[in-house]
Amino acid sequence: MTEKKKRVSWLMILPPVLFLGLASMFLWGMKQENRDALPSTREGGIVPAMQVTSFDGEPSFTQEDLKSGGVKLVNFWASWCAPCRAEHPLLEKLAEEGVQINGINYKDDPANAKRFLTQLGNPYAALMTDGDGRTGLEWGLYGVPETFVIAGDGTVVKRFAGPITEGILESIIRPAIAKAEAR
Secondary structure (H helix, E strand, O other): OOHHHHHHHHHHHHHHHHHHHHHHHHHHHHOOOOOOOOOOOOOOOEOOOOOOEEOOOOOOOOHHHHOOOOOEEEEEEOOOOHHHHHHHHHHHHHHHOOOEEEEEEEOOOHHHHHHHHHHHOOOOOEEEEEOOOHHHHHHOOOOOOEEEEEOOOOEEEEEEEOOOOHHHHHHHHHHHHHHHHHO
């Protein structure tokens, strides 16, 4: 075989070998534990400051309220958020079970937010509005929906980014509530 033919055959084998190598790395990376977990600097710390305004005619809450006994959830949501709509029935289920859920409406039109709650129901014990997103920044928000489980002393026990599904409720949120109750 001439030198040129050897070089051509090697170049023909190289792309499939590179493809298989990259595919193997991607598969290995996808199987790693906690691949969906987003780091939170808030877990284990006290609830951060809030720069929020009251939500049209609804009970409100403060940072101090979150530090005053009992487990609470803080749920960031918006009417324009499809995953917020999907998780909403599970928030209502938790509220019916007696879990106190405080809502923060994030960067939303007030009329749309009000209409969202009128149509789907209001699972929130108290509501605030984060119109400019400052509180979302303080809390380290990646987007909406996000839910924080807060212990009675104001410690953030868990932060979950994304919509709560039945599986997430049972595997992440309920255990975090139990951990917060045990504190």
